[in-house]
Amino acid sequence: xxxxxxxxxxxxxxxxxxxxxxxxxxxxxxxxxxxxxxxxxxxxxxxxxxxxxxxxxxxxxxxxxxxxxxxxxxxxxxxxxxxxxxxxxxxxxxxxxxxxxxxxxxxxxxxxxxxxxxxxxxxxxxxxxxxxxxxxxxxxxxxxxxxx
Amino acid sequence: xxxxxxxxxxxxxxxxxxxxxxxxxxxxxxxxxxxxxxxxxxxxxxxxxxxxxxxxxxxxxxxxxxxxxxxxxxxxxxxxxxxxxxxxxxxxxxxxxxxxxxxxxxxxxxxxxxxxxxxxxxxxxxxxxxxxxxxxxxxxxxxxxxxxxxxxxxxxxxxxxxxxxxxxxxxxxxxxxxxxxxxxxxxxxxxxxxxxxxxxxxxxxxxxxxxxxxxxxxxxxxxxxxxxxxxxxxxxxxxxxxxxxxxxxxxxxxxxxxxxxxxxxxxxxxxxxxxxxxxxxxxxxxxxxxxxxxxxxxxxxxxxxxxxxxxxxxxxxxxxxxxxxxxxxxxxxxxxxxxxxxxxxxxxxxxxxxxxxxxxxxxxxxxxxxxxxxxxxxxxxxxxxxxxxxxxxxxxxxxxxxxxxxxxxxxxxxxxxxxxxxx
Numbered sequence: 001x002x003x004x005x006x007x008x009x010x011x012x013x014x015x016x017x018x019x020x021x022x023x024x025x026x027x028x029x030x031x032x033x034x035x036x037x038x039x040x041x042x043x044x045x046x047x048x049x050x051x052x053x054x055x056x057x058x059x060x061x062x063x064x065x066x067x068x069x070x071x072x073x074x075x076x077x078x079x080x081x082x083x084x085x086x087x088x089x090x091x092x093x094x095x096x097x098x099x100x101x102x103x104x105x106x107x108x109x110x111x112x113x114x115x116x117x118x119x120x121x122x123x124x125x126x127x128x129x130x131x132x133x134x135x136x137x138x139x140x141x142x143x144x145x146x147x148x
Numbered sequence: 149x150x151x152x153x154x155x156x157x158x159x160x161x162x163x164x165x166x167x168x169x170x171x172x173x174x175x176x177x178x179x180x181x182x183x184x185x186x187x188x189x190x191x192x193x194x195x196x197x198x199x200x201x202x203x204x205x206x207x208x209x210x211x212x213x214x215x216x217x218x219x220x221x222x223x224x225x226x227x228x229x230x231x232x233x234x235x236x237x238x239x240x241x242x243x244x245x246x247x248x249x250x251x252x253x254x255x256x257x258x259x260x261x262x263x264x265x266x267x268x269x270x271x272x273x274x275x276x277x278x279x280x281x282x283x284x285x286x287x288x289x290x291x292x293x294x295x296x297x298x299x300x301x302x303x304x305x306x307x308x309x310x311x312x313x314x315x316x317x318x319x320x321x322x323x324x325x326x327x328x329x330x331x332x333x334x335x336x337x338x339x340x341x342x343x344x345x346x347x348x349x350x351x352x353x354x355x356x357x358x359x360x361x362x363x364x365x366x367x368x369x370x371x372x373x374x375x376x377x378x379x380x381x382x383x384x385x386x387x388x389x390x391x392x393x394x395x396x397x398x399x400x401x402x403x404x405x406x407x408x409x410x411x412x413x414x415x416x417x418x419x420x421x422x423x424x425x426x427x428x429x430x431x432x433x434x435x436x437x438x439x440x441x442x443x444x445x446x447x448x449x450x451x452x453x454x455x456x457x458x459x460x461x462x463x464x465x466x467x468x469x470x471x472x473x474x475x476x477x478x479x480x481x482x483x484x485x486x487x488x489x490x491x492x493x494x495x496x497x498x499x500x501x502x503x504x505x506x507x508x509x510x511x512x513x514x515x516x517x518x519x520x521x522x523x524x525x526x527x528x529x530x531x532x533x534x535x536x537x538x539x540x541x542x543x544x545x546x547x548x549x550x551x552x553x554x555x556x557x558x559x560x561x562x563x564x565x566x567x568x569x570x571x
Binding site: 017019020039043044050051071072073074075076077078081082085097098099100101103104105106107108110113 | 202217296313541
């Protein structure tokens with residue numbers, strides 16, 4: 001971190017549509033690859049297990065998960081549902097591609113979720129940025145990690 | 149979201165707490181999608197079973213806890229009334245007869261049986277297969293359904309012309325109790341038109357060919373809607389079952405058109421419905437070979453487990469395998485499991501197919517499959533399968549090496565213990 005930076009943290013604001021209500025903040029975990037639920041995550045640890053996935057071995061527990069959306073089996077919602085029951089769900093979801101899997105999955109994970117943002121969250125947000133998701137207001141506020 | 153008077157009454161609890169909680173989930177889900185309303189459905193295929201260790205802690209409190217939490221996403225525990233929609237159970241994790249071979253703990257078997265008893269009386273029909281369309285649930289063209297299981301969804305939309313999105317455990321649980329599902333995606337006519345053209349330069353004939361074509365299309369097309377041109381010979385249920393399962397595994401294909409064969413388009417023009425074609429792919433000998441290579445995740449020619457029947461075998465597939473194994477013995481180092489729906493197993497038993505497979509040393513499994521149960525014979529390192537879907541998932545889920553090939557390649561491997569398949 002550059003301590004000589006005088007400017008206060010500059011936040012970037014994105015606007016989008018509420019998928020699941022609520023407000024959450026935390027560190028971003030960003031992947032440009034879609035995630036499988038059944039067969040793609042370990043629901044006890046919140047870790048991506050899919051072979052060849054760029055996030056393999058990484059846990060999304062407590063993170064603001066920024067990703068294109070869901071892929072794979074219809075067990076998607078059931079597996080993210082289990083992450084909530086096991087306390088390893090993400091803090092919020094920001095995604096770009098709407099499907100029944102991600103919609104139902106976000107609903108039953110019961111975390112703030114937002115989509116249809118006016119800028120591409122996958123290029124604006126980087127892993128480690130501090131992100132505030134206010135789904136009711138339809139806003140995502142990003143403080144770059146270089147400014148934190 | 150706009151609700152009818154009856155839907156509002158259910159939402160407000162006038163028809164009981166279970167329906168109120170079901171409506172609450174459907175409204176939250178519909179609003180998440182951006183749906184404007186719900187649509188009536190009288191055909192639900194879901195996952196209601198309790199057969200995994202993670203469900204056990206909930207099931208011990210009572211089966212209404214399982215349905216409330218896992219099928220309705222409800223913190224309030226509700227009494228579960230009889231289903232209002234025709235409803236069936238898809239594939240489960242436990243074969244009711246062969247659970248010992250699967251290595252399943254008896255307590256899980258007891259839990260599944262208790263759960264089936266609970267659900268059966270409430271109208272959940274225990275098909276216990278990924279292919280409900282093989283055992284009596286054959287929706288008609290235009291019928292609004294709420295189905296899970298990607299290989300069944302693509303068959304329902306494309307081959308039958310019925311309408312469903314890929315639903316989940318919670319949405320099917322709510323749909324079964326209310327007869328409603330969000331009117332979104334594939335329920336809407338305009339969303340069912342083709343987006344991409346796939347031109348075939350080679351004949352696609354046997355089941356393996358259809359599996360390869362499906363796996364290729366899923367990879368290149370993702371979640372779009374392919375229109376196939378030049379498929380040559382008339383495909384049947386077996387081939388389209390494999391094709392769809394493969395396309396839904398490598399990608400997220402939920403609908404396709406084969407003009408003149410599938411019910412919603414007689415011509416290429418009709419398949420696209422006047423829309424412009426977003427992209428064109430050509431499938432020839434090169435693509436076929438590359439796809440075949442992609443599906444092989446093994447280097448070891450010594451095979452110790454053969455998995456046949458994903459999606460679950462039809463009676464004709466059972467007949468073919470029985471014929472190939474007649475008066476033969478599988479290799480002593482190899483285990484062979486053949487999967488078919490329980491209802492078809494009964495016919496196969498009567499026909500003598502089960503005896504032929506058993507006498508050769510094979511096992512006929514129902515209710516489950518290795519990918520769903522995550523259970524393989526102990527010590528399995530290298531598998532061979534005739535299913536592109538199983539070849540895609542099993543190595544990822546269980547860490548084994550996998551070979552993919554034709555039914556005869558797999559039966560040959562069962563008899564010799566060696567993989568000799570080639571494209």
